[in-house]
Amino acid sequence: MTQSFRLPEGGLIDRDRRLGFRFDGRDYMGYAGDTLAAALLANGVHLVGRSFKYHRTRGILSAGAEEPNALIQLGEGARSEPNLRATQIELIDGLEARSQNRWPSLSFDIGAFNNALSRVLPSGFYYKTFMWPASFWMKYEYVIRHAAGLGEAPRGRDPDHYDKTFAHCDVLVVGGGPAGLAAALAAGRAGARVILAEQDSDLGGSLLGTNGTTIDGQPAAQWIAAARAELAAMDQVTVLTRTLAYGYFDHNFIAMVERVTDHLGEKPGHLPRQRLWKLRAKQVVLATGAIERPLVFADNDRPGIMLADACRTYVNRYAVRSGNKAVVFTNNDGGYTAALDMAAAGVNVRAVVDLRANPEGPATERAEAQGLHIMPGSAVVGTSGEKRVKQVRVGRVDPGSGRALAVSETLDCDILAMSGGWSPALHLFSQSRGKVVFDEALGAFVPGDPAQGAHSAGACNGAFGLADCLAQGHAAGRDAAKDAGCKPGRDGARAPEAENHGFLPAQWAWEVPSDKPPGRGGKAFVDFQNDVTANDLRLALREGYHSIEHVKRYTTTGMGTDQGKTSNVNAIGIVAKTMGREIPEVGVTTFRPPYTPVTFGIFAGRDVDGLLDPVRKTPIHSWHEQAGAAFEDVGQWKRPWYFPKPGETMHQAVNREVKAARDSLGIMDATTLGKIDIQGKDTAEFLNRVYTNAWSKLAVGRCRYGLMLNEAGMVIDDGVTARLGENHYLMTTTTGNAAPVLAQLEEFLQTEWPDMEVFVTSVTEQFATVTIAGPNAKPLLRELAADLDLSTEALPHMAIAPGRVAGIDARIARISFTGEMSYEINVPASCGLALWHALMTAGAKYDITPYGTEAMHVLRAEKGFIIVGQETDGSVTPIDLGMDWIVSKKKDFIGKRALSRPDMLKPDRKQLVGLLSENPEEVLPEGAQLVERVLPKPPMPMIGHVSSSYHSPNLGRSIALAMIKGGQARMGQTVLAPLADGTTVTCKVVSPVFLDPEGTRLND
Amino acid sequence: MIESYLRQSPLAHLALAAHGPGSGKPAGVHMAERPFPGLVNLRGPGDNANFHGAFKAAAGYDLPVEAGATAGSANTTALWLGPGEWLILDARGGPKSGPRIAESLRAALAGISAAVTDISESRACIRISGAKARAVLQKGCPLDFHPRHFAQGQCAQSVLARAAILLHMTPDETAADGPAFDVYVARSFAEYTWRWLEDAAREFGVARGER
Amino acid sequence: MLVIPCPHCGPRGEIEFSYGGQAHIARPKDPEKVSDAEWADYVFLRDNTKGVFLERWCHVHGCRRWFNVARNTVTYEILAAYDAGAKPPKLDYETQV
Amino acid sequence: MTCPEKEGWGTAFEMMPRYSIFSLIRNALSYHEGWPRAWRSPEPKSSYDAIIVGGGGHGLATAYYLAKNHGMTNIAVVERGWIGGGNTGRNTTIVRSNYLWDESAALYEHALKLWEGLSQDLNFNVMFSQRGVLNLAHNQHDLRELSRRINANRLNGVDSEFLSPQEIKALVPIMDLRANGRYPVLGASIQRRGGTARHDAVAWGYARAADALGVDIIQQCPVTGFQVEDGQVRAVETAKGTIQARKVGIVTAGHSSVMAGMAGFRLPVQSLPLQALVSEPIKPVLDTVIMSGAVHAYVSQSDKGELVIGAGVDSYIGYGQRGSLPVTEQTLGAICELFPMFRRMRMLRQWGGIVDVCPDASPILSKTPVGGMYINCGWGTGGFKATPGSGWAFAHTVAKDEPHPLNAAFSLDRFRTGYLIDEHGAAAVAH
């Protein structure tokens, strides 16, 4: 199709680069520099979408970020993306675009039936119905859900990647229009580190949409080019185009998103698609411009009804006529500029309908001089045309009643350009907690005092004349640099000069006078995307939803993907008028990030897939991998869970590992256990305070088990601590708690007991730790540590000694978490793999068997040893665990006081016991709940739960540990475990120590 | 018995052979593991002259006391980690260097309430250098790497993506084609950190091996 | 992300720190002497001030020191940072919230 | 359109006509000009039998059940801003009752039963959608905890099932169960009766129903102090003057400590920022609620089509009603990992609430040291689902001056005695 609405010359497009694209299955052409919206308009396409609720036909309203209507589904499959604004999609060759929220097609949409029903579907109708019969709601909901939503989610894993970065600067300038450019120049010349962020593909802002503007005597385009060049030459200045500052957070922290490759036809693989900038700015200059407002009148939503300034931008920037015959409808002087530029581009401007009884202002005068047909004191009271506006009806406004009188004229047209005034884009300012104030003359909210280091300049600050914008931008840039600590430069002294034209005078009417009573005739839309009409707002007020926040939520005004950029102020105005209040009394709804929607992917950045979260590996990890270990996640660590041999099930592997450790020799990588080096003369006393038991008498070379509580008396960690020297200890913690325990020790030392001479240092990663367990542990060690005296006299149970194992400097501790004779060998981490190899080689004769965490769990459960986090859950005291023996009565320790609170002494607290199921083959599920009696139906009072449960190959039956109310008094009794599958397991309460209660296996 | 070739540096298993950035263009970033540095954690009374005196007597230089400052001799460098905490670093390292430094410091500080802990084995050291080194670190680390804020010889502890790091901008390398940073990270995070940095550097072109 | 002024390292990003709740809560000297209610207060009860609040932070990914901060819990502005154990600076606690 | 002032907005008391499809059609004929106010906006009387401070869901429900179940109709709800503007209006609307501890399960299950008939009871469609809630397990520890909770739920009469990865895949085809090995999905619990509800409608529905029973709902009226004599509450001081009250129920969520401070007692509660966000609306892709405590990500799709996503709390006290960026990064990182196709979705809006968190992550519904004063707080990150049950039990507490058995365990006293209901410790997530 030809670009029949493309002007033969002009615009900022690159006519040498023709680009083909497809919309709803049809092929079109455009130029580089076009947005999709511009290219569609160039091809005469106005109907591009359907509204959210009534599925009304919708066209292109704006030329920028504020677009509520022209929402497009871009791309296919996994790269498909819904709800993109056609006004911001940069055209690339081969672009695939679809309209959305219609079925089967855009021009014939079944959903449009809603429009016929719209009388019974006012705001909030769903709160009032679908309640009968009660059981039908889920069916109604199904229909509602499928009617709602706009575009479609992409299908499949996103093939693109994203990036993020921190950044710092002295001055961030948001917006690359005249105000922002002037600010960046001034700040840059003052020597500040400047970042200029502009969401558009190019600098210039609204200047790009003008014609004949001059700055400092040069055409605007030249001035922009010079500014761009000067900024590029300053190495302290970074200009980021295609970069949206989307959120302004605390302490001048600004989040921005840069579109790196979206606009490229070929996407280089090494570049991310988009990048999140997490920027800390000392000062921020907001130069974000302003957004034109539509006018609210009957049937103001048809394709072809556009913002006046957008029509102007399409002409000047994209060399596109939006139509052939235009009517302009305005309430301010600014609307005439659009009329003039359109006329100059060959559009037949049928009339300028002006709400003002006495149109005046410089642009108005020029239009008069040009002989445009002006209809003062008039209003558009209705339109017609299904897929494109065809006619507008104009009525005269009766100054007395404020009502429009009967239609005075009906005008044919294919474009209705409207201007209802301007709203400064103060979204970021408000996000920064700055208060906004209402400016009566401008009929708009403007920034009040900033709450952070922010300066507003230009149109977003209520300055609409170009000279004012430049002056404010210049001053803001200079002041921001100064506030950021930079010395003012000499050559930055002067602001660029230009002429000043605003859009005033204007006459505010939040809803255009109509010739019909409210609610009759066509729908007067306020929020185009969500189909909210002026009448919906009145309905909400009538029903008692008086707060503007209630109005918003009841009608959904401003809640669409555009967040009400074009509609919010009109809505507030209508609410104020209806309630007879002043606009400031009504107030604004809260501005929230993002300014325009931002991709989820940027928040993940490159922290996806393998880089999602660190995978911590021990120095022996590669061996485990080669051995085919199955791994278990413990915190960020990967720990071998079990080592299946070919063809083995998990159950078989674990049984084999468990048996090996009891019968001959098992070997385990225990490197992940937390290790804390503690030095200083007060260490023993310190341990007294952090552990429940006493530490003063521990001899050098000996180890002791300890329990740690929180101040609520609950068990939080356990482990063995060794005394290495007079004032030197090595504490071990559970794998998961290594970091929190270290942090807590450090906290107590710094804040509670600063006078203690104790130093704690993490050495978890300094050592590789290998445990060998079983009757052949000692023979193996004897072989590899010939110099070491392993006799029980020299190295008894719970002792530690330095030595060399396989030629490696080591610390050898004889401690046991399995109940077997076992040694924990600590060597420098870099030697861990070598040690492992040496042990495996020398241990072959004992059929040395690597075992994983699962076998370790079985081994310790056979002995009734607890695992913190499995038997405990933050509500368990040492007494509950039957570990009174480790709780000192004499000294104070963290958590001690809590143990004497009334509820800690109750006999029905849950206590640790062993459980044997009646059927020895039956392994209770972990997490099974226990009852005394099974009732026919719930609720059934529960007395506890199974915390650990395994098949014990050594006992040849199942065993379990459980926490049961008053458990210690229930020894020998029967309890029942009703399972989810309806069966019940009968079990006997027994001691939690199933194997070798005397501990003879620990001895030679 | 244990031969030093059996020692595994934290990144040894990745078999990081030197290679260029590919596609013929110059690498924006160079990355290399620096294996076996000697690292000793020193804690002591930062406000005690005896302590400082004893250190100086042993090391031949004063402990730095400003945030992020470093000081050193030909043999070792002291990095300020916090009030009363330093890292004594022998970048050339070697398997015994950590224990050796620790031993001599312990001897020198006998009788002073201080703690000396060899942590050489517990950290990996990744050197990242080149014109884009700053940009790569900036992706994951909230510090400001502008030369005005992070100068040669300076050190800082911070985070890089989801790992805790100690950064040292090495003073010895001349910034012919960009600055050089040593990134110290817990051994078990080494592979993650390496892969993360390599991925971050991809858009600039990465060469493995030092310049 | 807040900027927390570490008294030792200078201003750093929030993600380098961990939060420690209200400052100036001392552990009872002799826990056995306090009542259950007083113990519960010590363990569980903290001010939850709307306005200027004295709180603890630890520079975990920096110098690892605990210190105190006076922060407005509504605006999140930080008015002061000072060493653990030191007395809070004189501040206008009535600042508007 | 007539001028509302002349109509005397907020003064007249009129009969509440029932909402139904018929009333909708009837009103359509008169251009919807005949709808009455959903609730009045009266000036406060000089005295009430009871004043409920806080017009969130819990406060409004309390007032409704006080009137409905206990015949107390000379009561008022006093709200600082607009009703439902606190956490009620800013939560991710997940409703479930599959809590671990007996006390919690009983209270939340009572709430769930009330949810099941709430639209009809209130004659206001709260769009309670029983689409099922999944809690994911990512490691062996999670699985063990899940199993413990499922078993406890079933014995407490709370529906709860285990889903294998295959069953999850069938229910939520767009989820990546491998999640690249870091957070593999090893199983899930599902409560099929759980789901979501339309948050605003809950506040409005209770307000309308309470108003119809004579309750005065007074908005834009911050409470600034209490008059307490001889340990007994006498009056409430507000921006609209002092109002006498025989009883006062405080239901102010994030501001509970501030209220308690005015009344002269303290609470073991911290007010933390909790954030949520929504995507742009899309056609249905997710038919259940997905929760992962391990990665702090919660997602469902609203009836309007947007993905509603909840995050974790910021660690520090904050009354700012906004969350910080690092938390958003963490949450959306997790969501993108579980749902790789969502990487291309876009965030439309993010916001925050102020959640009142107890040390044991369980609420307080209790008498206070002040006679005639009662407190309902500590719901933290998960109280929306409890709204009907909370109001129901709290109304009992206020009316009878003693807790109902359902909330007896949730006393202020538990911190002294040690009888905590530790949903934190039990690793149960609380959304």
Ligand SMILES: Cc1cc2nc3c(=O)[nH]c(=O)nc-3n(C[C@H](O)[C@H](O)[C@H](O)COP(=O)(O)OP(=O)(O)OC[C@H]3O[C@@H](n4cnc5c(N)ncnc54)[C@H](O)[C@@H]3O)c2cc1C
């Ligand atoms: C982001 C987020 C997500 C959540 N997600 C879930 C979820 O998925 N599921 C779930 O069950 N829960 C969730 N919650 C928690 C849930 O929202 C709350 O627990 C619940 O809504 C609390 O209701 P409420 O009525 O007690 O409090 P609110 O709704 O906060 O009401 C308290 C009211 O007290 C008023 N008030 C305060 N001070 C005064 C004063 N001085 N005078 C008068 N009035 C005053 C406030 O203005 C407010 O309206 C979430 C919370 C947040 C913030």
Ligand SMILES: NC(=O)c1ccc[n+]([C@@H]2O[C@H](COP(=O)([O-])OP(=O)(O)OC[C@H]3O[C@@H](n4cnc5c(N)ncnc54)[C@H](O)[C@@H]3O)[C@@H](O)[C@H]2O)c1
């Ligand atoms: N008819 C009138 O009277 C009228 C009305 C409005 C504007 N104007 C003219 O418009 C100009 C205003 O200049 P200005 O510089 O203040 O505004 P501008 O509109 O020229 O520039 C603002 C720039 O900020 C960018 N921006 C906005 N939000 C952003 C964000 N969050 N992140 C990144 N970029 C963002 C926009 O894309 C735009 O380029 C003047 O020339 C003025 O005369 C005139």
Ligand SMILES: Cc1cc2nc3c(=O)[nH]c(=O)nc-3n(C[C@H](O)[C@H](O)[C@H](O)COP(=O)(O)O)c2cc1C
């Ligand atoms: C479940 C839920 C869904 C929401 N959906 C939308 C939405 O579709 N569009 C929108 O703009 N805001 C949506 N919001 C957010 C509200 O606009 C608003 O941000 C939130 O209620 C907090 O209020 P505040 O931002 O005014 O402080 C939603 C909020 C909730 C709780």
Ligand SMILES: [Zn+2]
């Ligand atoms: Zn610090």
